[in-house]
Amino acid sequence: MPFKQYMKRAWPLYVMIVPGIVFVLLFRYYPMYGVVIAFQDFSPAKGFANSPWIGWENFEFLFSLPEFGRIFGNTLIIAVSKIVLDQIGAIILAILLNEARHILFRRSIQTMIYLPHFLSWIVLGGILLDILSVGGILNQALKQFGIQPQLFLGSNDWFRGTVIMSGFWKSVGFSTIVYLAALTAINPVLHEAAAIDGAGRFRRIWHITLPGIRPTIVLLAALSLGDVLQAGFEQILTLYSPAVYRTGDIIDTYVYRVGLISAQYSLAGAVGLFKSIIGFFLIVLSYWLADRFAGYRIL
Amino acid sequence: MNKKFPYDTSDLKPSRRDFLRLSGAGLAATMLARYGMPPAFAQMMGDIPAELHPGSPNNPRGWTTTLPPIPEGMPVDPPVTISGSRRGPWEFAEGDDIENSPFTRLNAAVTGIHWKLAFNWTDNEAEVLQKYNLAIASNELPDFMETVPLQIYSELLENDLLEDITDVWEEAAHPVWLKEAMGFSDGIAWRLAEVNGRKMGVPYIEQAAQNDKVLWIRQDWLDAVGMSAPTTVEELHAVATAFVEADMGQGGAGTTLGIAANRQVNTWYCSLDPIFGAWGVMPTFWTPDENGDLQYDSVRPEIKEVLGILRQWYAEGLLAQDFFTFAPWQNSGTHIGGNLAGIMYSPAFGAVYGLPDSVANDPDARWTFGDIPMGPSGIKKKAWSNPVPDTVYCFRKGFEHVDLVLKQMAWWAELLQNPKNRYHGFEGTAYFWRNEDGEVDPMGATLDLNGYDDTKHIWGPPGTNGGSRTDPFFETNWIKERRNVWANTPEDERDAMMEAFLGGDPLSVLWDEANVFAVDHWEADGIKNHFLTVPTRTMERAGASLDGLEAETYINIINGQEPLDRFDSFVEEWRSGGGDRITGEVNEWWHAQM
Numbered sequence: 001m002p003f004k005q006y007m008k009r010a011w012p013l014y015v016m017i018v019p020g021i022v023f024v025l026l027f028r029y030y031p032m033y034g035v036v037i038a039f040q041d042f043s044p045a046k047g048f049a050n051s052p053w054i055g056w057e058n059f060e061f062l063f064s065l066p067e068f069g070r071i072f073g074n075t076l077i078i079a080v081s082k083i084v085l086d087q088i089g090a091i092i093l094a095i096l097l098n099e100a101r102h103i104l105f106r107r108s109i110q111t112m113i114y115l116p117h118f119l120s121w122i123v124l125g126g127i128l129l130d131i132l133s134v135g136g137i138l139n140q141a142l143k144q145f146g147i148q149p150q151l152f153l154g155s156n157d158w159f160r161g162t163v164i165m166s167g168f169w170k171s172v173g174f175s176t177i178v179y180l181a182a183l184t185a186i187n188p189v190l191h192e193a194a195a196i197d198g199a200g201r202f203r204r205i206w207h208i209t210l211p212g213i214r215p216t217i218v219l220l221a222a223l224s225l226g227d228v229l230q231a232g233f234e235q236i237l238t239l240y241s242p243a244v245y246r247t248g249d250i251i252d253t254y255v256y257r258v259g260l261i262s263a264q265y266s267l268a269g270a271v272g273l274f275k276s277i278i279g280f281f282l283i284v285l286s287y288w289l290a291d292r293f294a295g296y297r298i299l
Numbered sequence: 300m301n302k303k304f305p306y307d308t309s310d311l312k313p314s315r316r317d318f319l320r321l322s323g324a325g326l327a328a329t330m331l332a333r334y335g336m337p338p339a340f341a342q343m344m345g346d347i348p349a350e351l352h353p354g355s356p357n358n359p360r361g362w363t364t365t366l367p368p369i370p371e372g373m374p375v376d377p378p379v380t381i382s383g384s385r386r387g388p389w390e391f392a393e394g395d396d397i398e399n400s401p402f403t404r405l406n407a408a409v410t411g412i413h414w415k416l417a418f419n420w421t422d423n424e425a426e427v428l429q430k431y432n433l434a435i436a437s438n439e440l441p442d443f444m445e446t447v448p449l450q451i452y453s454e455l456l457e458n459d460l461l462e463d464i465t466d467v468w469e470e471a472a473h474p475v476w477l478k479e480a481m482g483f484s485d486g487i488a489w490r491l492a493e494v495n496g497r498k499m500g501v502p503y504i505e506q507a508a509q510n511d512k513v514l515w516i517r518q519d520w521l522d523a524v525g526m527s528a529p530t531t532v533e534e535l536h537a538v539a540t541a542f543v544e545a546d547m548g549q550g551g552a553g554t555t556l557g558i559a560a561n562r563q564v565n566t567w568y569c570s571l572d573p574i575f576g577a578w579g580v581m582p583t584f585w586t587p588d589e590n591g592d593l594q595y596d597s598v599r600p601e602i603k604e605v606l607g608i609l610r611q612w613y614a615e616g617l618l619a620q621d622f623f624t625f626a627p628w629q630n631s632g633t634h635i636g637g638n639l640a641g642i643m644y645s646p647a648f649g650a651v652y653g654l655p656d657s658v659a660n661d662p663d664a665r666w667t668f669g670d671i672p673m674g675p676s677g678i679k680k681k682a683w684s685n686p687v688p689d690t691v692y693c694f695r696k697g698f699e700h701v702d703l704v705l706k707q708m709a710w711w712a713e714l715l716q717n718p719k720n721r722y723h724g725f726e727g728t729a730y731f732w733r734n735e736d737g738e739v740d741p742m743g744a745t746l747d748l749n750g751y752d753d754t755k756h757i758w759g760p761p762g763t764n765g766g767s768r769t770d771p772f773f774e775t776n777w778i779k780e781r782r783n784v785w786a787n788t789p790e791d792e793r794d795a796m797m798e799a800f801l802g803g804d805p806l807s808v809l810w811d812e813a814n815v816f817a818v819d820h821w822e823a824d825g826i827k828n829h830f831l832t833v834p835t836r837t838m839e840r841a842g843a844s845l846d847g848l849e850a851e852t853y854i855n856i857i858n859g860q861e862p863l864d865r866f867d868s869f870v871e872e873w874r875s876g877g878g879d880r881i882t883g884e885v886n887e888w889w890h891a892q893m
Contacts, residue, residue, distance in 0.1 A: 044432035045458040066876065067844060129629060134621045135554055135639070154624040154858075241562045242850035243623045243858065249847070258843040262834045263428065263450045 038269040058270035067254065074160075075250040078231040081164045082171075083224045089172045091217065094179035095205055110180075114173030125238025128166055129153065159244040166239075167232055178220060179213060186212035218294040222286035226279040251275070351405045353725050358732060360795040365720045366409075367713040370706040374411030379700055382417040383443040384434070386427070386764045389756055392727045401725035402757040410707045412700075414758050417441030423765070427451075435460070442698045445763060446503055449491070449689040453833045456494060462694040464701050465498045471702035473709030480712070480770035483507075484822065490831040492691045500691035501708070503760065507771035508821040510567045510646045510684035512671060513813050515654070517641035519665040520547045528669045532577050532608075535642070535672045539617050542641050549638035549661055557617030559640040561625040564609075564853055565682055568652070569630040569643045572682040575605050576826055577674030581682055582853070585830035585885060593829055593889045595882060597849055598873050603866045609857045623854045636660060644671065646684075647813035650806045658806070666806075668813045670820070683825025686771040692759060708759045712769040715761050718780035723796050728756070730799070775818045778811045835884035841877030848872060 007014075033048070038058055040051040062068065093113065100106040116124070131137050132152040139149040152162045190208050199207065233252035240248040255271050258264055290296040347366060354364030391400050397416055407413055418434065418441070420426040431451040434440050440460060447455065455461050472478050481488045481502060488502040514535075516528055521538070524545050529535040539557030542548075548555030559569040565582045566572075575581055580601040588594045596602070612618055619625070619634065634640045636656025643649065650666070658664045673679035694701050714722050723729060755764035761773075770776075785797045793801070834842060852869040855861040 043454060043457070045435045045454050045460070047436060061840065065844060067847070126629070129624065130633070133624065133633065134619065135550060135633075140551075149620065151621050151624070154621045241624045241854070242847065243562075243854045243860075245847055245851050254843065254847075257847065258839075261842040261846075262839045264839065 035269065035273055037266050038273045040266055042266045042269070044265070054266075058266050059274065061267065062270060062274065065254075067249070070246065071249050071251050071254045074247060075229055075231045075252075078160055078163055078236075078248075078250065079228050081160075082167050082232070083221075083227060085164060085168050086171055086175050087217070087221055087224065089168060090175035090179055091213075093172060094176040094183060095209060097176065097180060098183045098209070099201065099205075110173070110176070112173075114177070116170040117174040119170070121232075121234040121238050124166070124170065125235070128162075128239065132162065153239055154241065154243050156244055156247040159240070159248045163232065163236060163239060163248065167235055170235075175220075179216065182213040182216040183209065215294055215296050218290045218296050222283065222290045222296075225282040225286045228282055229275040229278055347405065347408050351401070351408050353401070353405070353722060355723075355726060355732075355795070358795070362721055362723070362794040362796045364714075364722050367710055367717075367720065369409055370710055373703075373706060374407070374409060375703060376411060378407065378411040378413055379703065380413045380415055381443055381700060381704065381758075382415045382441040383758045384417050384430070384441045384445050385419045385758065386423060386446060387419045387421045389764070391756075395728075397756070400756050401728050402762070406707065406711075406757055409710060410703065412703055412707055440695045442695050442700070443704055443758060444693040444695070445758070446690045446765065446767070447500070447693045449833060452491070452500070452691050452693065455693060456499060460696050461499050462696050462698050462701060463497050463499060464501075464694060464705075465496075467701045468498050468705065471705045473706070473713075476709040476712040476716070476769055477501075477705065480504075480716075480768075483771055484827075487685070487827075487831070488687050490687065491689065500693040501705075501760065502687055503690045503692060503763070503767050504769060504771055505686040505688060505766055506768065506774045507686055508647070508684060508814075508817040509686060510682070511817045511821055511825065512570055512573050512644040512646060512681050513649075513668040513817055514573070514671050515643045515645055515649050515666055515668050517542075517547070517664060518667040519663055520545075520641040523547060528667070529672045530670075531672050532574060532674055536612065536617075539612075539642055540615065543616060547641060554639055556619050556634060556640040557612065557615075557642065559630050559634040559643040560618050560622045561627050561630050562623045562850070562854065563627065566627045568627040568645050568649065569634070570627075570682070571609065571644065573644050573671040573680070574609070575602065576680030576682070576824075577672065577678055578602075578605050579674075579678045579680060579826075580605070581680070581826040581828070582849075584682070584826060584828040586826060587829060592886050593882070595878065595885075596826075598870045598878065603863065606853065606856045606866060607863050610859060610863060613857050614859060618857070623858060632656065638664065644681075647810055647817050650810035650813055654806055654809075666809070668809065668816070670816075671824070679824055680826045681824055683821070683827045685828065685831070687831075704759060708761075708769065711757055711759070712761050716768065716770050716773040716776070718777050721796060723799075732795075772818065775815055778815055782811065782815075829889070830885055832888060835881060835888070837877050837880045837884055841881070845873055845876055845878060845881075848876070 036048055037051070039053060039055060040048075041054050041057075042048075042051045065071075097106050097110060100109070133139070134149045134151065138152070142148075142150065150158060152158045186209060190212075191204055194204050194208055229251065231250040231252070233250070233256070236248055236250055236253050237256065240253065251271060255268055258267060346369065352364070352366070355361030356363045385397065387397070389397055391397075395401070397403075397419070398414060403414055417439075418430050420430045423446075427446075427448055428451065431444075431447065432454075435451070435454065435458075440455075468477075481504065488504055489498070492498055492500045492502045514528070516538075520542055521528060524538070524541040524547070526538050526541060529538050535558075543555050543557050546552060546555050558571075560571055561569050564571045564575065565584075572581060578601045580596045580599050582597045582602065584596045585593045586596055609618070613622075619639075625633070630643070631653035635643060635653035636659075638657050638661045643653075645653070647668075650668075654664075654666050657666070671679060671681055694704070714720055726732070755762060760767040760769050768774075781800055785793070785801055788797060848869065852861070852865060856863055856865055
């Protein structure tokens with residue numbers, strides 16, 4: 001079709017995407033120039049233009065911190081565990097819910113599991129502290145089975161597990177929503193045909209449901225890799241204490257404590273940039289993997 | 300604190316609120332014709348129109364508020380308009396707002412100053428920085444800047460954006476309500492507001508001894524184990540052990556604690572600072588050594604001794620097994636409110652924070668307070684709570700009415716802080732009449748018993764949201780007036796204001812007593828932190844790392860995860876990790892102060 005004729009037909013569509021493009025440019029790309037503060041000794045009074053340039057000093061400071069290995073490792077371990085657990089848990093839960101026959105049962109379970117998503121960590125932190133303390137409900141229950149009280153929030157053996165599991169409990173319900181949507185897109189004819197051929201429930205899940213949502217799984221897994229350094233700042237800030245710095249201190253909480261002593265915009269900027277760059281490379285990599293193994297492409 | 304208007308007063312006729320809210324000669328004349336001129340007003344109002352006057356002389360049980368003399372040259376003519384930033388939120392009677400309230404109206408009549416709101420914030424952590432940074436970046440600083448945070452203050456100083464008020468202070472500041480009131484404790488109020496001997500702002504001052512600890516202890520438990528309140532740390536240990544062994548607590552068997560503690564050894568509630576103080580050291584504080592240099596107490600050898608004792612207490616089960624996962628505010632609910640512990644080192648306000656829950660959960664609980672126990676060599680010290688937080692009132696460079704603002708501050712300070720003036724705010728804003736002839740309601744539970752703390756509605760101290768004063772002993776002076784003068788007034792001569800403040804529930808009375816006690820011991824028993832300025836360069840860089848190391852080491856030594864000798868290697872690590880450099884920088888600043 002000649003270009004002129006094509007545009008005559010398609011121009012309203014182009015007009016319609018203009019606000020979206022303007023929005024992205026204005027609120028996503030334009031503020032990016034603020035990233036220069038990562039390379040400055042930034043002071044708000046002097047502004048972007050006049051703050052002195054200090055090159056890589058903020059990054060050098062970050063990487064040369066005595067704790068850097070520890071906080072980077074903690075961040076990675078907690079974040080990756082959360083991503084893996086959250087994805088697998090969400091898939092399993094979505095499939096279980098999908099198989100449940102009773103619609104009211106399904107709806108109420110679904111509502112219950114994504115309710116915690118809407119509570120803030122400040123509130124949940126207080127509740128968890130009470131539940132998990134030595135005199136708390138959980139330890140009282142364990143006592144009935146003759147198990148000694150455990151310091152779920154105070155010991156380095158437990159802390160990561162507590163963070164990962166409580167994070168899982170809070171987020172998994174919400175993560176199932178996309179999978180549940182994807183499951184409705186599977187043609188019921190396939191299930192019926194398989195059932196007639198004598199396939200049981202597990203066989204149908206394995207051969208029809210899971211392959212049916214494979215692109216969604218790959219897509220969400222790929223996108224979540226961008227969060228590989230997001231271990232959950234608010235959550236850890238409300239739950240941790242100096243006794244578990246060794247296993248629970250992450251990059252964000254560390255930088256927060258630096259900021260408590262004096263506001264260091266540039267250092268926070270450098271940390272943000274560092275995390276974004278790692279996230280960016282992982283997203284590109286996983287997109288390539290998704291294309292390669294699941295045939296998933298955006299365009 | 301939000302003000303609420305919980306009482307429907309529409310059935311009260313004639314309404315005094317309407318009367319007070321009306322302004323303008325015509326309306327005032329109408330009201331006077333209708334209700335008559337209150338005789339008390341006629342005598343004392345001077346040049347201030349009756350409808351602007353605080354107090355309640357027109358009510359049969361009302362009282363008279365005396366206004367201080369109007370400052371010389373005021374009200375200024377023509378009136379001036381001054382812009383200022385403010386911390387909210389506030390709530391007003393209908394039709395009023397921050398620029399037009401009983402406070403601003405009276406203020407305009409007295410001083411001739413009209414205030415214009417430049418910007419405000421409610422969140423004192425992030426939003427305040429954002430708003431001030433925006434004002435700096437857009438070059439639109441208000442004339443008067445309320446409670447400028449330390450980071451912003453150094454920013455403003457560095458860029459020469461602040462007015463030097465040294466000379467105008469000398470000339471215009473009130474000798475009693477500003478100069479003398481702010482001169483306490485060798486001028487510690489000026490450590491931040493004064494730079495190189497020049498006054499760059501007015502200090503923000505809170506109550507004296509606000510967070511100074513007293514020993515709170517359960518008298519009923521003491522009676523039960525047949526012991527008396529401990530006077531030495533050794534006796535404290537014996538009492539705590541007796542409480543645990545007798546299992547006095549309300550929880551399950553074996554859950555009683557000797558003493559309530561949390562993840563910070565030196566903090567504002569359920570602190571352990573008086574135990575360190577009994578050995579003459581104070582973690583996280585910088586104190587002068589025998590050569591006159593500042594030393595960091597957290598790494599002094601005496602600390603090891605105290606850590607050893609706490610470590611032993613933890614092993615004996617006197618501290619909660621997971622005490623170090625608790626933040627101070629969480630102690631109040633779980634350990635104190637839940638009646639697991641019968642001993643804590645907390646400030647005077649501990650009487651109304653934690654204890655009410657304790658008494659609610661155990662009606663037999665009888666708390667009392669006493670002096671902090673002393674150490675083996677007779678030392679009795681605690682952390683001196685600094686009433687000068689890291690914030691300053693500043694003026695824009697080039698602002699020419701600093702003198703007027705200073706005069707306004709002094710006038711309000713005198714009105715509010717001198718108990719003889721009997722200020723209790725404005726009807727409808729600070730209190731209501733509950734019924735025609737009788738009781739005054741100081742806005743119920745939304746306002747504490749000290750109803751005069753409604754002062755956040757006027758610019759500058761003592762009007763700031765957050766409790767700024769010009770005199771740190773103001774609260775205590777009020778308590779003494781209540782206890783020594785009002786309480787001795789025969790009952791039939793008491794007016795509604797006296798009755799609203801006198802008496803009260805036993806815990807509030809305990810609070811007042813503890814307040815007076817703590818203030819009386821404030822200077823003698825306090826260890827002061829002498830490092831009061833912006834963090835040094837190395838603190839900015841290595842401070843988080845060193846503070847983390849310190850907190851981690853202290854806790855791990857106390858809970859037995861690491862040996863006591865870990866303290867020695869911690870000191871080495873602290874020194875080589877930047878501590879020595881910080882000590883040098885701190886002393887550079889310290890000796891420049893001399």
